[in-house]
Amino acid sequence: MSPPIKDMSSREIVEETVQQLATQKGVTGVLICNLNGVAIRYTMKTSDAGHWAGIASQLAVKARQSVKACLPNGDTEELQYIRLRTKTTEIIIAPEFSTEHVLVVLQHPEPRD
Numbered sequence: 099m100s101p102p103i104k105d106m107s108s109r110e111i112v113e114e115t116v117q118q119l120a121t122q123k124g125v126t127g128v129l130i131c132n133l134n135g136v137a138i139r140y141t142m143k144t145s146d147a148g149h150w151a152g153i154a155s156q157l158a159v160k161a162r163q164s165v166k167a168c169l170p171n172g173d174t175e176e177l178q179y180i181r182l183r184t185k186t187t188e189i190i191i192a193p194e195f196s197t198e199h200v201l202v203v204l205q206h207p208e209p210r211d
């Protein structure tokens with residue numbers, strides 16, 4: 099399991115960020131998980147959080163590895179986020195949220211013109 103956030107100001111920042119994201123139009127859930135797929139903070143049902151944490155953490159790890167493999171030697175670019183969209187759900191995964199945690203936002207996609 100991931101170590102708890104020790105600095106109270108960091109904890110407050112994380113909580114504020116989760117709450118701000120959760121109140122955005124179309125957002126159906128916000129999740130912070132560790133790289134082992136353990137949900138740490140979430141705004142959805144526990145079973146859904148566990149499901150998405152496992153998927154998002156695996157995807158984030160694989161995507162980071164793939165980006166590093168594709169970049170030329172010496173390039174320091176890091177993966178910033180992954181965005182997957184279906185007709186009913188958009189999933190935004192931010193592996194750069196922290197070196198040990200992944201931020202996930204689930205939302206209804208905006209209608210396409």
